[in-house]
Amino acid sequence: MQFIAAGACLMASGAQVWGAGISDDVVTIGILNDQSGTYADLAGPGSVQAAKMAIEEMGGQVAGKKITLVVGNHQNKADVGAAIARSWFDREGVDMIADFSNSSVGFAVQKLAQERGKVALIAAASTDFTGKACTPTSAQWVYNSYTNGYGLxxxxTAQQYKKWFLITVDYAFGHAFAKDMRQAVEAGGGKVVGEVRHPLNTADMSSFLLQAQSSGADIIALASAGSDMTTAIKQAGEFGIMPKQALAAPAVFLTDVHSIGLKAAQNLKFVTAFYWNRNETTRAWSRRFFERHGAMPTMTHAGVYSSVLHYLKAVDAAGTDEAVKVMEKMRALPVQDVFAENGYLRADGQMVHDMYLVKVKSPETSKEPWDYYEVLATIPGDEVFKPLAQSECPLIKQ
Incomplete structure (x- = not known):
């Protein structure tokens, strides 16, 4: 575990005493994610840099008290993540933990944070974080399977891609995305003409891609992520699937496209919460991030920056780090930053913000390093996130 002081050395902390004011005279934030494995590029050390940028933007203090930052590697294991969070909450005075980038770890810490009266700000995909597992002290910030599956x-489908074929990784993650996409296609008057499922970490996608190619589908959707998705995209290029058939995927990050390369990934369509080269504001912030991290930010990096910054603004405005009061202030304040221009935090813990339909550029149309996306459309937050009326969050039904 790594400890980083933001504006001061890490201070020893005892038991939390809740009430007005800042407990232990310091606000301590934890970034808990995969620092070295599958999700390290899309989150990992980059999320730490993003959190530092948010802390520095606040001048290193809130409500007259110093801010410190701690970092942990959960190794994509729920028990490891929970153990780190428990130690942080119980013995090290951590007030809020952000990122996770892994739903199983996120659920473990979300529950623990509620029990300890602490805040969890989640950048992971499951809609259950703001559904049946919602808590008064947690929020989901970047994207979920509904925005990137159903929304995509x-x-x-509204753009005349009426016939779909799904290539789905055979576990809960893939099933959730495939279900959301199927529902949206059928609701839009389209049809899923076929679906095949493959094991996690499949190295040879050829048989699945050939079935999709021969299906006559207008578009092939990859309900997968990570190496499964990148392998499928690379092999789809070898089979010449695009541009005869379009290719879409629900969970794509800038680092995925960087790894695949524009030649293989060109014309891939997906929904993202952030793109560094969208306007002057995003470019300016992202170039500062690049100077620190050596790569342009993913949507998770920008989302972690936003969630940490909004939390700190709420603590400053509330004059306390007591979790429920801070969450009330987070819901009251608009989310206005480089990540979200018109965001707001709902009662179920969902931070609603615009998303962007993008297409990967060809090598010929890319103008500079990391210039990978063409933004096709802005999707308003109220249209792309699941309506509050459909939420399974128990807090809404009270």
Missing amino acids: AKVL
């Missing part, structure tokens, strides 16, 4: 299929 809804927009593309």
